[in-house]
Amino acid sequence: MIEWRGAPVSLGGRVVLRDVAFRAGAGELVALCGPNGAGKSTLLRALAGLLPGSPPQDPRRVAWLPQGARSAWGLRVAEVAALGRIPHGDARPEPVARALAACGVAHLRDARIDRLSGGQARRAMLARALATEPAVLLLDEPTADLDPAAAHEIMALLRATAATGCCVVVVLHALDLALHHATRLVVLAEGRITADGPPAEALPAAAAAFGLPFGTDLAPRLLPPGGRRAE
Amino acid sequence: MNRALAGLVGALALLGLLTGAAGFGVPDPLILWQLRLPRTLLAGLIGGGLGLCGAVLQGALRNPLADPGLLGIGGAAGLGAVVVFYWGIGAAFAPALPLAGLLGAGLGCAVLFAFTGRTPSAPTLILAGVGLSAIASALQVLALAFAPNPYALAEVTFWLMGGLQDRALIHVALAAPPILLGGALLLRLGRGLDALALGEETAASLGVPVARTLALAAGGIALVVGAGTAVGGGIGFVGLVVPHLLRPLLGERPAALLPASVLGGAALLLAADLVARTAPLLLPLAQEPPLGVLTALLGAPFLVRIARRLAP
Numbered sequence: 001m002i003e004w005r006g007a008p009v010s011l012g013g014r015v016v017l018r019d020v021a022f023r024a025g026a027g028e029l030v031a032l033c034g035p036n037g038a039g040k041s042t043l044l045r046a047l048a049g050l051l052p053g054s055p056p057q058d059p060r061r062v063a064w065l066p067q068g069a070r071s072a073w074g075l076r077v078a079e080v081a082a083l084g085r086i087p088h089g090d091a092r093p094e095p096v097a098r099a100l101a102a103c104g105v106a107h108l109r110d111a112r113i114d115r116l117s118g119g120q121a122r123r124a125m126l127a128r129a130l131a132t133e134p135a136v137l138l139l140d141e142p143t144a145d146l147d148p149a150a151a152h153e154i155m156a157l158l159r160a161t162a163a164t165g166c167c168v169v170v171v172l173h174a175l176d177l178a179l180h181h182a183t184r185l186v187v188l189a190e191g192r193i194t195a196d197g198p199p200a201e202a203l204p205a206a207a208a209a210f211g212l213p214f215g216t217d218l219a220p221r222l223l224p225p226g227g228r229r230a231e
Numbered sequence: 232m233n234r235a236l237a238g239l240v241g242a243l244a245l246l247g248l249l250t251g252a253a254g255f256g257v258p259d260p261l262i263l264w265q266l267r268l269p270r271t272l273l274a275g276l277i278g279g280g281l282g283l284c285g286a287v288l289q290g291a292l293r294n295p296l297a298d299p300g301l302l303g304i305g306g307a308a309g310l311g312a313v314v315v316f317y318w319g320i321g322a323a324f325a326p327a328l329p330l331a332g333l334l335g336a337g338l339g340c341a342v343l344f345a346f347t348g349r350t351p352s353a354p355t356l357i358l359a360g361v362g363l364s365a366i367a368s369a370l371q372v373l374a375l376a377f378a379p380n381p382y383a384l385a386e387v388t389f390w391l392m393g394g395l396q397d398r399a400l401i402h403v404a405l406a407a408p409p410i411l412l413g414g415a416l417l418l419r420l421g422r423g424l425d426a427l428a429l430g431e432e433t434a435a436s437l438g439v440p441v442a443r444t445l446a447l448a449a450g451g452i453a454l455v456v457g458a459g460t461a462v463g464g465g466i467g468f469v470g471l472v473v474p475h476l477l478r479p480l481l482g483e484r485p486a487a488l489l490p491a492s493v494l495g496g497a498a499l500l501l502a503a504d505l506v507a508r509t510a511p512l513l514l515p516l517a518q519e520p521p522l523g524v525l526t527a528l529l530g531a532p533f534l535v536r537i538a539r540r541l542a543p
Binding site: 045049064069075080083084112128132 | 290422428430433439483485
């Protein structure tokens with residue numbers, strides 16, 4: 001379980017989060033959607049305890065993966081994943097191996113992360129967060145600049161993680177990913193939550209937040225792997 | 232790997248004890264104790280310290296170009312030494328030079344932390360270091376411009392090039408405690424440096440006290456570089472090049488590089504000092520080439536070779 005019910009947050013003189021009350025529980029996969037500048041990443045940082053003034057979180061319980069996470073050095077994939085054990089102060093190989101296997105990069109464990117494709121590197125970074133074995137997983141745009149199939153794979157992995165009892169909160173731009181994989185969709189606009197509910201119900205509000213028309217059409221469209229058809 | 236490096240350091244140190252102006256072979260005990268032992272000890276201590284500082288600073292700043300000299304502590308120590316030369320205090324009281332160097336390094340460290348404030352981050356640390364370097368080198372040049380006699384000018388210039396000749400056990404006694412203390416501080420930072428590979432915010436999310444890690448890194452480097460410069464003058468390039476030499480062999484994880492950088496730095500400076508000592512024996516040279524020049528000449532070709540191999 002993770003919660004934010006903080007005072008308004010200002011960054012650089014601009015109010016980024018207003019009166020936001022957010023709470024997510026075990027087993028949920030919550031998608032945070034909204035236009036650029038809506039305060040999604042700030043809310044995620046607030047949840048992670050990384051804002052000045054936000055209560056610090058126990059790093060063993062809460063793992064945070066920023067947008068475009070990268071390593072300054074050409075670490076091996078297994079070394080990157082092992083960084084996730086730092087909060088526990090141990091170097092147990094089992095959680096690291098499990099995280100690598102869950103993210104499908106066990107065969108790349110000795111590869112340098114700076115020599116991998118974008119999708120593989122992102123999986124390695126995700127393995128770092130999973131290796132902590134957190135109760136709460138906070139991810140900022142884990143599917144940005146991935147091809148559609150890879151994005152769906154990452155989301156399926158997150159859904160499986162949530163199904164094990166982890167609380168997963170994901171900032172997403174791609175509404176279709178939120179619609180197909182999330183258990184709950186929270187829409188942020190101008191620092192406020194404008195909708196919160198099952199993805200299909202919150203979708204009109206999300207469309208409104210993005211300034212997009214909302215409706216149904218019968219045009220042919222891509223489906224997710226093994227896909228349910230979008231309503 | 233570390234065992235091989237340790238063996239190399241041991242062999243170079245032994246060679247250093249057996250080589251000197253008196254020729255090759257086991258020397259007179261007086262020469263051994265008064266000249267060769269302090270010199271060999273200092274080369275190992277300062278070289279190991281500088282190698283470690285380079286590995287720590289590159290890891291802390293996430294920048295392969297970081298060199299311990301970047302923080303300006305060496306410049307501040309040099310300034311302390313220049314002041315001693317300027318007023319000719321060194322002639323009256325020999326340990327005045329290293330003591331003034333240590334004092335300069337301490338003051339420089341205080342100025343550095345005054346610049347960075349309580350919570351340093353990589354950019355503030357770099358900018359504060361550049362600022363301190365600029366002030367220290369400007370004041371050095373000012374002292375040289377007003378130098379009372381031309382000999383002071385020549386002496387200072389030569390000292391700033393770095394060297395370990397004519398150092399005695401008193402120099403070892405002065406330099407060893409700060410270098411060992413600083414080194415012990417720096418060797419404990421491995422885990423924090425590993426986390427910093429992912430950026431300061433992610434490191435913080437992993438529970439690493441980022442500002443404290445950077446402050447300890449800067450403090451430890453100030454102790455090591457300050458003491459090293461105070462007794463050895465400006466010996467550059469070791470801290471920059473040693474981690475680069477080791478990365479292809481050990482991987483790039485910062486913590487894995489720390490102990491190896493101690494050994495690698497010690498080996499590099501012992502080798503450079505050996506070359507400095509034997510050069511006047513083998514070549515028609517009036518005196519030893521400056522050690523700082525040799526470390527650059529020995530290290531730079533390796534660096535270029537690595538850079539060429541990394542190029543696509």
